[in-house]
Amino acid sequence: MTIHKEGRILLLVSLLFLIILNGILFNFFAAPWTWIVLVISVVFYLLILQFFRNPYRLLTKADLxxxxxxxxxxxxxxxxxxxxxxxxxxxxxxxxxxxxxxxxxxxxxxxxxxxxxxxxxxxxxxxxxxxxxxxxxxxxxxxxxxxxxxxxxxxxxxxxxxxxxxxxxxxxxxxxxxxxxxxxxxxxxxxxxxxxxxxxxxxxxxxxxxxxxxxxxx
CATH class of the missing domain: 2.70.70.10 (Glucose Permease (Domain IIA))
Structure with missing residues (x-):
């Protein structure tokens, strides 16, 4: 399986944003809810990742x-x-x-x-x-x-x-x-x-x- 070209820039931008966001939260806020934000961020990113998946397919070929x-x-x-x-x-x-x-x-x-x-x-x-x-x-x-x-x-x-x-x-x-x-x-x-x-x-x-x-x- 690969990542479709339509999602590559979005996935890169999303990853950078989530890394920066969670880095700021963990550095400036020592609170339990920062872990909740981290979990939500990971789930959100995985959902986007699976949306742009491009699985290998053995295509059907038949004229009629x-x-x-x-x-x-x-x-x-x-x-x-x-x-x-x-x-x-x-x-x-x-x-x-x-x-x-x-x-x-x-x-x-x-x-x-x-x-x-x-x-x-x-x-x-x-x-x-x-x-x-x-x-x-x-x-x-x-x-x-x-x-x-x-x-x-x-x-x-x-x-x-x-x-x-x-x-x-x-x-x-x-x-x-x-x-x-x-x-x-x-x-x-x-x-x-x-x-x-x-x-x-x-x-x-x-x-x-x-x-x-x-x-x-x-």
Whole structure:
């Protein structure tokens, strides 16, 4: 396991701040509560450290399979009208990422980035029905080698107010490739063709780059 690049500066700054803070407290205040502050500081730092962890993964690779773009829990499986790009019915699968999940986002299929757009927006809780269309978010469409298009949306939540991405339109991507990061918990939506066979159920836990979400017909 390594530490993701998005957290390295924050972790260094946090460590220096906590060392200085506790050094001042122990040097100028001889009180039992300074030990409480030290314990809280250690717990706080460990929580941030685990948030930015980047565990080794043996990625799933299969042409007709859609792989989970994120770690988390499946909270939505339903047919909707996708209004930003397709304007047609699609099968939506949403994964909620809690603060304890790995927050790296991965491409679900191999192909070319056909469309990418960042949207500024609100910070409703990630499970809010309007979060997918009103929150800060990115929209990414990947066209597979066989011509099937998959739309993927990173959505910020009430705590997650920093979405990062590392892709652009026209870029070729491999399945399971890291394409972004959402800081401090949120949600990722997949919009699949109606004939895709969904292989997960509500409440299932997913691993980004590993769990098979659906199978495509082509």
């Amino acid at each position: 399979q859609v792989i989970a773009p994120a770690d988390g829990k499946v909270v939505v499986i339903e047919e909707v009208i996708e209004t930003e790009y397709f304007n047609t019915p699609r099968r939506q699968v949403s994964i909620f990422m809690s603060p304890i999940n790995v927050h790296i986002n991965r491409t679900p299929i191999e192909g070319m980035v056909q469309y990418f757009k960042y949207h500024a927006g609100k910070y409703l809780v990630a499970w809010h029905p309007k979060a997918s269309t009103e929150n800060e978010r990115t929209t990414l469409v990947i066209k597979s080698n066989s011509g099937t298009e998959i739309l993927l949306r990173q959505i910020a939540g009430a705590l997650a107010k920093r979405i990062r991405w590392y892709i652009a339109e026209g870029q070729l991507v491999s399945q399971g490739q890291e394409f972004g990061f959402i800081k401090f918990g949120s949600r990722v939506d997949l919009f699949l063709p109606l004939d895709a066979k969904i292989l997960v159920n509500l409440g299932d836990k997913t691993k980004g780059g590993v769990t098979v979400i659906a199978e495509l017909t082509k």
